[in-house]
Amino acid sequence: MDRELVTQIVERYEGDSGMLIPMMQDLQAEYGYLPAEQLRAIAEELKVPLTRVYGVAMFYSSFRLSPKGAHEVTLCMGTVCYLKGAPRISEAICQEYGIEPGGTTADRMFTLQAVNCVGACALAPVMIVDGKYYDGVTPESALGILGALTPEVEGSVAAPAPQSKAGGS
């Protein structure tokens, strides 16, 4: 059944191996990560070596090889956020939850992604939880936001993110 999905995705791009990256993006959109079995299937369908597919998966930081948590937490590490204290926010979260940037909490509540810049410098430091932007975040307010997360989320827009805006502004 899953193999069918891979075939569909490959056909979407007319089997053009040049479109490998969009195919893998589509695959990740389905699963939330790139399952090894599906990557093998893509390599077979496109008749390219698995090493190439794996290489691409490893090279681009947006690809994930393991499932992510219920919530997606993105912390901006752009220059302005950095100057305004993003490293200390990252430190606080990692310490509190015992994870590294890119990692998922033990209870699979959220995955922490540190990204280069989200281009919302007027709001620095910025943290994004399931697409919702929090501005002027501090280590304390970040932990408050994450502490209020609950497991149920599945794709609903009204994710259980706290209603109030983060402090600091």
Next chain:
Amino acid sequence: MATATEAAVQKIIHSPKELEAYRKKREKNKKKNTRIVRVCIGTGCAAKGSRRLYELFCEAAGGAEQAGGGNGSNIVIESKHVGCHGLCELGPIVVIDPGEILYHSVEEPDVAEIFRETVLGGRVVERLLYEDPKTKKKVKTPAEIPFYNVQKRIVLEHNGHIDPTSIDDYISVGGYSALAKALGSMEPEGIIEQVEEAGLRGRGGGGFPTARKWRSCRRAESPDGIRYVICNGDEGDPGAFMDRSVMEGNPHGVLEGMVIGAYAVGASQGYIYVRNEYPLAVEHLKRAMEQARKFGFLGQNILDSGFSFDIRINRGGGAFICGESTALMASLEGRTGEPRAKYIHTVESGLNGRPTVLNNVETWANVTAIIGMGSSEFASVGTEGSKGTKVFSLVGKITNTGLVEVPMGITLRRIIEEIGGGVKDGKAFKAVQTGGPSGGCIPADHLDTAVDFDELTRLGSMMGSGGMIVMDEDTCMVNVAKYFLGFLKAESCGKCTPCREGIAQMLAILERISTGEGELEDLDSLETLAELVMEGSLCALGKTAANPIISTLKYFRGEYEEHIRNKHCPARECRGLFIYKIDPESCTGCGICRKNCPVEAISGERKQPHVIDQGICTKCNTCFEKCPFGAIVKV
């Protein structure tokens, strides 16, 4: 793609004449009493809830329309969401026409009042107006706000005015007439000449003359006649969001430039490579492409010229290096984004081995403007070697964070002081960083430098794609260099040794210095390594990687030496190279710091000045953040 042929059959506009007729018809149908509410949905404003404001205005407009039938008013109300207005600091921004009344920091409860007073009543809501910080006078329109009136908007002309999801809006402001002019009355060679006369240089950072690139591509031999044009929307520099705002706010402006460029170089297929972190830009571009196909501005036989061209969007994978032209093309071919040596230029052998023109988003948008206004008008703006304008994202420790477009040749001082409103919170200016990780820091002594490609390079920085990051006295320059080197270490693709190993070594030295373990010889090693990495690296990432170090060493050497000699960080940013003390004059003895200290390093009687035990203190910064009286000082 199949859509191109389908659209060819049923497209709306077949010729330049039909486009003009369509525009005139829309002009004629415009209702006289239209009131327009323009709500900014750029990233900054959207993050502060402007989408909800837009919905509320739409609801209000809907309600008024129903009521309007009864009371005989013939006012037509149109709410639209528009791209970035630029003044992100004071978002959400809402502008009401006619009158171009600008309201800032608008919140949900304000909607009803704005609607009642301004939209229906034609009166101004005083408290939401911008207050000039110098004169303390409230002003109504952007033209009266220094942030706007020092700017010169060519690329951003329509940003904030048109609905980026409406091709009709774009056509109303003259959209696609440059394309009609190019296809209807110009030869490809003539277009290249116009771009050459305009003096357009690539806005992605390098400043390469656009026309020269195009001419080489046009003249290069292609085995099967296929040529490509690519739009580089992989804006990777941290602190830069110019291209994002253009793609989000006026996607048709970019598409139009690409079609004109494709016609000039003889390309039949185009690609837009957009950064993964920009989903709204992808959405708006996709929608714009669908509309352009439907109207006949993309696809087969565009405007009856016999020229056919279509575009495909690819999303990046989160790799900074893919902003480099050859790495981007490798990525478009479905491979890892590793650059290659450029002894064969991409204009001769680029994507899939075919002649390829790659330009950045802002460059393409400028092409539309040049063909539209003519090269001489465009060239009348700017300096001898750099024509036109440049869009910058003005960010960091600055009062008016935002998106600005200025004529080339304006001084850094005017951008920072007049447009930016100076350094935030009355702090002293220290440096401005341009050019992203490839650029450098420019100190106060050089603020009167004219901003153009050559001047910034002369100062050891570069124009770059347009990030302009202002730093104040509290910013440690060693830390800044460390930040950029850390960024580049993570983003180096690892293909060539000088870049991969050299950056890591330079970073290791900077880390030593910032923890107080540096030695004076380290500065020499940094300079030697910098030269080596610059000379030996394959692509621009490595070749420019040392710029943040070289420029900070050049202008702020004393600060490095202070870290090494006295184990002291003058900006008090490097943890461990300064201490926290309690100022007994300001301390009220409230005990908040004592209660919050995680290692119990603070002691003191209630209502008596407290003290920090330096032997226990871990310099965690908690007391500094918690003290309500500003009594904790860093020394």
